[in-house]
Amino acid sequence: MNKLGKNLADIGYMDTLAAGDSPLHRLDPRAKLLTTFLFIVSVVSFNKYEVSALVPFCLYPVFLVAAGKLPAGYLVKKILLVSPFAVLVGVFNPALDRQILFQLGPLGISGGWVSFLSILARFALTVSAALALLSITGINSVCEALLRCGVPKPFVVQLLFLNRYIFALTGEAERMSRARSLRTFRPAAVSFRVFIQLIGNLLLRTMDRAERVYRAMLCRGFDGHIRVVRFSKIGRREIAFTLGWSVFFSVFRFVNIPLMLGQAVTGLLK
Amino acid sequence: MSHHIVEADKIHYSYPDGTAALAGVSFRIPHGESVALVGENGAGKSTLLQHFTGCLLPSSGSLSIGGVSVEKQNLPAVRRAVGMVFQNPDDQLFMPTVFEDVAFGLLNLGVPEAELGGKVMGALETVGAAQLKGRPPYRLSQGEKRAVSIAGVLALSPDILVMDEPTSNLDPLSRRRLIGLLKTFKHTRIIATHDLDFALELCERALVIHKGLITADGPTREIFGDERLLKSSSLEKPSGMRKCPVCGGKQ
Numbered sequence: 395m396n397k398l399g400k401n402l403a404d405i406g407y408m409d410t411l412a413a414g415d416s417p418l419h420r421l422d423p424r425a426k427l428l429t430t431f432l433f434i435v436s437v438v439s440f441n442k443y444e445v446s447a448l449v450p451f452c453l454y455p456v457f458l459v460a461a462g463k464l465p466a467g468y469l470v471k472k473i474l475l476v477s478p479f480a481v482l483v484g485v486f487n488p489a490l491d492r493q494i495l496f497q498l499g500p501l502g503i504s505g506g507w508v509s510f511l512s513i514l515a516r517f518a519l520t521v522s523a524a525l526a527l528l529s530i531t532g533i534n535s536v537c538e539a540l541l542r543c544g545v546p547k548p549f550v551v552q553l554l555f556l557n558r559y560i561f562a563l564t565g566e567a568e569r570m571s572r573a574r575s576l577r578t579f580r581p582a583a584v585s586f587r588v589f590i591q592l593i594g595n596l597l598l599r600t601m602d603r604a605e606r607v608y609r610a611m612l613c614r615g616f617d618g619h620i621r622v623v624r625f626s627k628i629g630r631r632e633i634a635f636t637l638g639w640s641v642f643f644s645v646f647r648f649v650n651i652p653l654m655l656g657q658a659v660t661g662l663l664k
Numbered sequence: 665m666s667h668h669i670v671e672a673d674k675i676h677y678s679y680p681d682g683t684a685a686l687a688g689v690s691f692r693i694p695h696g697e698s699v700a701l702v703g704e705n706g707a708g709k710s711t712l713l714q715h716f717t718g719c720l721l722p723s724s725g726s727l728s729i730g731g732v733s734v735e736k737q738n739l740p741a742v743r744r745a746v747g748m749v750f751q752n753p754d755d756q757l758f759m760p761t762v763f764e765d766v767a768f769g770l771l772n773l774g775v776p777e778a779e780l781g782g783k784v785m786g787a788l789e790t791v792g793a794a795q796l797k798g799r800p801p802y803r804l805s806q807g808e809k810r811a812v813s814i815a816g817v818l819a820l821s822p823d824i825l826v827m828d829e830p831t832s833n834l835d836p837l838s839r840r841r842l843i844g845l846l847k848t849f850k851h852t853r854i855i856a857t858h859d860l861d862f863a864l865e866l867c868e869r870a871l872v873i874h875k876g877l878i879t880a881d882g883p884t885r886e887i888f889g890d891e892r893l894l895k896s897s898s899l900e901k902p903s904g905m906r907k908c909p910v911c912g913g914k915q
Contacts, residue, residue, distance in 0.1 A: 409760035409800050532760050558758050561802070565754070606755040609719040613748045614816065615740070615772030622764065622771070 405560060408525075411464055412532030417631075418462040423531045423539035425632035429454075429639045430527045434520045436643040442509045443495065446653050450646040451519050454639065458526035469525050473518060480517035484510040533557045534622045541620060554620060562603045567596055668695045668745060668823040668852055670716070674725035677711055677876075685711040687876035688725065693852060693869075695823070700863035700884060701856040703873035704898035709828070709856035710751065712873065716826045716854065717748045729824065744773070747822030751829040753809035757801035762793065762812050765801055769820045787819035788812075791845060807838030814845070824852040831859045860888055860902035872897050 412419070418426075433454050440447055459466050491506035528536060537554045541547060570592060574584070584592070645651075670693040677686040685708045693699055701709050714720040715727055718739040727734040729742050750756045759765035766784045775783060788794040791811040796804065801812060810830065817825065830846075831839050839862065846853060846866055857863050863870060863884060870887040872880040874897045880887050887893065888902055 406800055406802050410803075413761045413798050413800065534760060534764070561758075603755070606750065606752070607758055609714070609717075610748075610750050610756040611758070611768075612719065612739075613717045613743055613746075614769030614820065615743060616768075617740075617772065619772075621768075 405564070407468065408529050409532060411462075411529040412535070414463060414530075416462050416530070418458065418530050421635060422628050422632045423535040424542060424628065425636045426527055426531055427536060427539040427543065429636045430523050432636075432640055432643055433523050436647045437516050437519050439647065440512070440516075442512060443505060445508060445512050445515060446656070447646070447650045448512070448515045448519065449652045451643075453642075455519065455522040455526050458523065458530060462526065462530040464526060464529050469522060469529070472525055473521050476521060477514075477517070480514055483517075484513035487513070534620065538620055538622045547618075550620065551618065558607065559600070559604050562607060563596070563600045566599045566603060570596055570599070668730040669693065670727075670729055670824065670852065670854070672715075672725070672727045675712070675715060675722045675727055676724045677708075677715070677720060678723050685876055686715075686722070689873070689876070689878055690725075691871060691878060691881060693854065695852055696850065697869055698853040698867040699855070700860075700867035700870040701854060701873060702858070702860065702863060702870055702897070702899060707873045707897065708876040709873055711876075713748065713826050713828050713854070713856050716742075716746050716824070718742050719748075744820075745822060746824045746826055747817035747820055749810075749814055749817050749825070749827040749830060751832060753806070753813040754802075756813040756816065757809060760800060761797070762788070762799050762801055762804075763797040765812060766816045766819050769816060773820060783819055787815040790818055790848075791815045792841065806833040807835060807841075810834060810838065810842070814842075818849075822851070824854065825849055827853070827855045827857075829857055829859075830855060831857060831862050858899070860899065861904050864888060864902050864904055872899075 433451070437448065437451055458464070459469065487510040488504060488506035491504060491509060493505045494502040495505045495508055496503055531539075534554065537550045540553075541550045574588075574592065670691075672689055672691050675686050675689045676684070678684045689708070689712060701712065703709050711720060715722060715734065716729070718734050718736075721734065721736070729745055732738050732741055732745075734742050757765050759768055763784055766787055767780055770780055770783055785794060785797070788797055791814050793808060793811045793815055796808060796812060801809060804812065810833075814830075825846075830842060834842065839859075843862065843865055846855075853866065855863065855867060867884050870880070870882065870884040871878050872887060872893060879897065880890070880893055885905070888905055891901055894901060
């Protein structure tokens with residue numbers, strides 16, 4: 395299996411995880427979606443220099459991973475894979491914001507470094523929660539929950555097809571890459587001309603494949619409505635889950651408990 | 665829709681690039697008949713099959729399924745009657761798990777959730793794939809994928825089963841299982857294939873398609889016995905009908 399094939403299997407692994415069984419898997423997707431949404435809103439609503447108040451929010455993704463029996467290493471790898479985007483967003487902050495916020499011994503820490511760290515922390519928290527949500531719910535159920543929560547259908551259908559066509563695209567790319575490597579006898583990089591031809595071919599082949607997948611869906615009665623197998627309903631467990639975490643997020647959003655603890659400890663030491 | 669007779673009258677179809685794939689195809693298939701559609705690569709078999717579900721519509725001529733014309737406004741009714749198994753099971757399997765994939769068509773048909781589990785498991789048991797229900801389809805072997813894709817169609821209880829190259833990529837044992845399974849399907853079967861032994865075993869009638877035209881239509885054994893006809897369509901006599909190369913007797 396080449397690198398693309400491994401990546402394809404890696405993406406599909408999330409569907410395998412979503413098919414697992416745990417109390418968290420059995421919760422109605424709407425409860426998990428709403429709670430994760432509240433979590434993300436809480437995390438991104440802090441001011442740009444906030445770091446310590448974000449620490450308690452680690453509990454939510456950690457809880458999802460532990461209760462959903464998810465492989466933490468796999469999720470960490472996925473977060474690291476997309477982390478360059480977050481780094482790119484914040485990497486210029488230290489150069490742009492040089493105002494010293496506090497002293498760490500002889501070292502003056504500027505606002506730019508703190509905001510950069512805050513961006514990274516928020517990125518890690520939100521992405522890990524979103525990945526954990528997908529891994530315990532599955533993209534189809536998440537899409538269905540979005541639809542039932544009132545998100546416009548065109549948006550949800552686009553999301554669903556985007557996910558499915560990623561498989562079509564990477565599958566075709568894997569086959570083309572294998573065919574090329576079998577007829578490449580020197581470990582040379584792909585020339586620009588060949589690369590352009592590969593991309594062009596890949597798009598045409600993917601469109602063909604996507605057309606066939608769509609036709610197969612039509613043959614089984616697909617009419618633009620997403621219908622997934624549901625075994626859950628909003629019940630006491632769902633209400634307790636969403637309400638419990640909402641209270642937790644609200645408390646830690648408005649009360650900086652880590653700061654209070656820190657002040658108490660430093661006060662005691664003094 | 666009654667009797668589920670498939671009737672084609674001078675169907676023509678050209679692809680957008682101008683390639684003429686069907687050039688006046690006519691035939692009539694009564695309900696319950698098992699028909700093999702054979703011909704060389706590019707003869708128009710898959711194009712014709714896609715007309716049965718309305719994935720492609722004739723450029724001219726007409727096709728009707730059980731008296732209902734295959735036209736845009738009738739497609740839901742046509743697709744309820746015709747179940748199509750695609751050549752590549754990967755095109756057909758797109759849900760995260762086998763169970764959800766088989767349930768996909770049933771949910772679109774509006775089957776109540778209380779009946780869903782039973783119907784899905786019934787279809788999976790029919791194809792011997794009940795143990796795969798929680799597996800992601802992309803991790804299955806070709807034989808398993810084929811079985812699941814057939815289960816997805818059988819679950820819908822179609823009146824006409826249309827299959828495109830069902831034995832491609834199957835090992836001999838899976839192929840044998842598929843033959844056994846298809847023998848249990850009592851409704852109309854239309855099977856496009858290059859595997860003439862498979863066709864000989866399952867179909868009492870064969871249509872030979874060549875350059876978008878039906879060049880022969882008759883009992884399978886009779887058609888497959890005509891070597892000149894088969895050669896003109898780049899086909900070979902099925903091994904089950906060939907004489908023993910050593911003694912010249914029946915194999």
